[in-house]
Amino acid sequence: MTLRTRFALAFAAIGAVVALLVGALSYRAASDRVVAEIDRTLRSATVALAHAEERGGQPLVSEVIAQVPELYPGPDRPGPGDEPERRMVLQTVAVDGTVTRLGGPGVPLPVSDTGRTLAASGRAGDTDIAEVVVAGRTYRRLTTALGGNRGALQVAVRIDETRRVLGGMAREIAGVSLVAMLVAACAGVLLAGRITLRLVRLAEAAEEVSADGRAVPGHVDLTGGRDEVGRLSTSFGRMLGRIAAARDAQERLVHDAAHELRTPLTSLRTNATVLRRVAELSPQARDRLLDDVEGETGELAHLVEELVELALAGGQEEAEEAVELAAVARRVARRVYRRSGRLVHVDADDTVVRGRPQGLERALGNLLENAAKFDPDGDDPIEVRIRRGAVTVSDRGPGIDAAALPRVFDRFYRADTARALPGSGLGLAIVRDVAEAHGGTVTAGPRPGGGARIGFTVAGSRLLPGAEWQGDR
Known part of the structure; x- marks a missing residue:
């Protein structure tokens, strides 16, 4: 039934x-x-x-x-003459x-x-x-x-x-009751149809998704109404949208990763073919070949690492907690100094946010490593500025072309000036995913006097008072 x-x-x-x-x-x-x-x-x-x-x-x-x-x-009243x-x-x-x-x-x-x-x-x-x-x-x-x-x-x-x-009154009341029952039944059919119509659409949409595994938002109209069924329909429609977006993002990631992995794998395959004739090579040629293999292997390992980080950047498996952005920035600055020898100046307020500490540290680390990569020999320190959940990293490197600004946070995108530098083009994409996971946005632009300013923000609803952070410590 x-x-x-x-x-x-x-x-x-x-x-x-x-x-x-x-x-x-x-x-x-x-x-x-x-x-x-x-x-x-x-x-x-x-x-x-x-x-x-x-x-x-x-x-x-x-x-x-x-x-x-x-x-x-x-009726018992007497008639005329009675x-x-x-x-x-x-x-x-x-x-x-x-x-x-x-x-x-x-x-x-x-x-x-x-x-x-x-x-x-x-x-x-x-x-x-x-x-x-x-x-x-x-x-x-x-x-x-x-x-x-x-x-x-x-x-x-x-x-x-x-x-x-x-x-007679009893018969009339019985007739009226029967008519009322039939009217109630007809009204019940109409109301039941209106109530269950959106549920039927929900069931059809769910069956369609379960049949082919693809969510097509907008294929079935699931909106309308402020009651519980309307709220369920709206939430289900949003869920389908999120599923479709996640699937599209997954497919794009796989496609882009396959494209980026093809180059180092092709180089390694070519070097492996040459290694079959290693005895015929001169010592200098063997050294260049091994250096090339070692470099391509390192790039491949780095690319795989960043792919994993990108896949987990917006994940929900990391528990949220109070995070002091200044402490995270100082910790990442010390790590960048140990790796590259570049000084990092941290100018931060006492902003405390509710977020995922590893994701935020990864985003800050990518920004600082990106700045160190493009300005390896600069005399001025890299600057990190934090104000009310807005993080900005400034360097004195070559800057970013105006034409490249809209794409610097795209996956695997590398400007012409960066193709000779190591990297996979995923660092800033990870920053964008972390910012979006915290309800924020990313920013990029030129720095007055030369260089670039790149950063991200955290949603204002995630800002916490500093006293809360002190209590958590």
Whole structure:
């Protein structure tokens, strides 16, 4: 059974229950009100009869009825020309059970055992109400004890038409309840269709992704609505977008890596072929060949290292913690000095960010090593400036051409002036991925007086007060 069918059946069931409850309560309220009005009229007639007997003599029915409030307007109301008293049957029951008719239609009302008991020994005011059938007609009878061995009074009114009216009302209520149930079922089908439509699209999109492993954002419209289903659709659409972007990035990385690996592998294959004739080579040629093999192997190892770093730069496996950027910059500056002999001047505030320490250290290290590579013999130290999550590394190297600025952070991109230098073109791409993983951006531009300024930022929402860092230490 589909979810849409379940929703439709649930709406129909709820509509049926509500309609039946409302119908039953409405019928009960109407029936009770009608019966209460009849009983009120019977009691009024009984009071009038009792007052007439207290005055002595045989009470006139017309006088009694004149004192009784008119019965509720309805089917039992007499038509034109009918006498009001013909609606009621009035009689007395003596202590010994003898019945004396006082007026009304000549209907022999039966006297029950309860009525005889009230007439013989009942206290004044004790009553008994019952419905009796006489000659195929239904009467509602009120028996009231007079007390003091005076017997009891009985007043009855015919209620056949009232029962028919109530029966018709019950049938109408049942019909209305049935219509309400059908309307609820139709509304349930429509609402279920609207509710489950986006869920069906989600299921189709998920099945499509699971079938071929490809996420195509926008292929299925998953947006719309502010309810839970709408939020789920929107989140699922974003997830598909992220999956598609991650897959595209993965494919680009594999394609670019294959392209970059092809050059050192081709060189190594050529050198391996030459090594088969190593005995024929002069010592100088052998040395150049081995140096070439060693250099290509080192470049290949470095390229593989950077590929691994690039693949893990935006990963979620590293736990986030409070990171003091100044401490990271000083630690990386000492490492760069040991490797290249270049001095690094760190000008940093007390910025503390919530981030991945290894990723941030890798990004800072790539920026400083890149600056040292392009300005190996500079007399001025490399400068690192940190202000409120913005990191900038400045050098006095050849700078960056304006045409190359938009591409310096692309994977494997190397400017013409850098092709003679070692490197794979992945260092700045790693910086960009680390910055994006921390909600920031990358920047590159010329430095006044010559050189380049390259850096990255961290999202402002990740900035933490310095006191928090002190507490963590």
